[in-house]
Amino acid sequence: MxxxxxxxxxxxxxxxxxxxPLTACGATGAAESVSSHGYHPEDYTFPHNDRQRYEICLGAILTQNTAWVNAEQALMRLHSLKSLSPKTILHLAPHTLIWAVQPSGYYNVKAKKLRCFTRFWMTLQGTEPTRNQLLDVWGIGPETADSILLYAYGRHEMVxxxxxxxxxxxxxxxxxxxxxxxxxxxxxxxxxxxxxxxxxxxxxxxxxxxxxxxxxxxxxxxxxxxxxxxxx
DNA sequence: AACCAGGACGTGA
DNA sequence: TCACGTCATGGT
The missing domain is CATH 1.10.1670 (Endonuclease Iii, domain 2)
Known part of the structure; x- marks a missing residue:
């Protein structure tokens, strides 16, 4: 075979x-339903907007060497802080961002990774990043870069x-x-x-x-x- | 109670 | 280049 x-x-x-997978809030846009996964079986037009793309990127970083359920908890905490968006996440106090990221482990480095990635995201102005651009961001290695390209941007990159x-x-x-x-x-x-x-x-x-x-x-x-x- | 989870970085050879 | 230690919580 x-x-x-x-x-x-x-x-x-x-x-x-x-x-x-997205959090329920990310998949539907509903403000309150922050519970289970937002899978999108056989909807390959996904994602539909930059907000969903951004959540995919953060999830890809948070799940590094970490079970998805842990990464998802961190996304939920960010959402509970109304900071699951590039503009707001950079306004969080350092200890608040660390609190949000804590369930996913490596909370010091991952807080830094989220900040570094978000600064990079803002420079994109809605345009698509190249693979080399992603690899230049501190905290994004080959697998995370390819995950972002394949799942957030629908690019032909194997993960x-x-x-x-x-x-x-x-x-x-x-x-x-x-x-x-x-x-x-x-x-x-x-x-x-x-x-x-x-x-x-x-x-x-x-x-x-x-x-x-x-x-x-x-x-x-x-x-x-x-x-x-x-x-x- | 070790062992693992959808890795990446810093360092030394 | 490559091997190795470090980062850390939560589930089995």
Missing amino acids: NLYGVYKKLFATYGAQGWW VDAYTRRILAHLRFLPANCSYDQMKAFCTQHLPCDVPLYQEFHALIVEHAKHYYRRNPYTDPVLLPRNAGKNG
């Missing part, structure tokens, strides 16, 4: 994931992560110590050039890895049903 076969198998198994590395290595497509750029190039080369497919692929990888790639040794009954590849 090639990588496109992997995609089709995961999609058949888990269905459309509808990433990127890969630690889960992707585990799966690609387990399927023996790439060595376990492969680089981010190697993974990205491999995925780009072996998948159709289709933005919604890219969005779903990464989301499906994460969903699948949560099931079978949390702890070594990995067993994957979906992609490796009968002990295949045991002998290298």
Whole structure:
């Protein structure tokens, strides 16, 4: 099975994931309903405005090496401060921003990252950032940059992560110590050039890895049903 | 009770 | 370039 076969198998198994998740307030614009996820299954025209794009960017930073539920709590706190927007977030006192970011961990660095990114965002004036521009922002590395480009701007950039590395290595497509750029190039080369497919692929990888790639040794009954590849 | 979560940065070799 | 320590909360 090639990588496109992997995609089709995961999609058949888990269905459309509808990433990127927004908070309910971000997805609907409602001021009060700040509860669960605002997924957008099979609405690939998403996001619809700069406010949603901005929330995706903050979420991408807040979820770095952190469970999404924790990042979401931080977004909720920002919303409760009416500061889930570039203009207002920069007016927060340092300790207030740190309080908001605290549930997502790394609160000192992430508060700084949000400030750095927001200053950059303001310079964009609504225009789309390039990948190199994003990488020049302190706190934005390759995965966060690609997440922003793919999910906030619908750009044709594959997002890969630690889960992707585990799966690609387990399927023996790439060595376990492969680089981010190697993974990205491999995925780009072996998948159709289709933005919604890219969005779903990464989301499906994460969903699948949560099931079978949390702890070594990995067993994957979906992609490796009968002990295949045991002998290298 | 370790171990992990949708990484990135700073440093030293 | 690359390996390694650091950042930190919350769930299993």
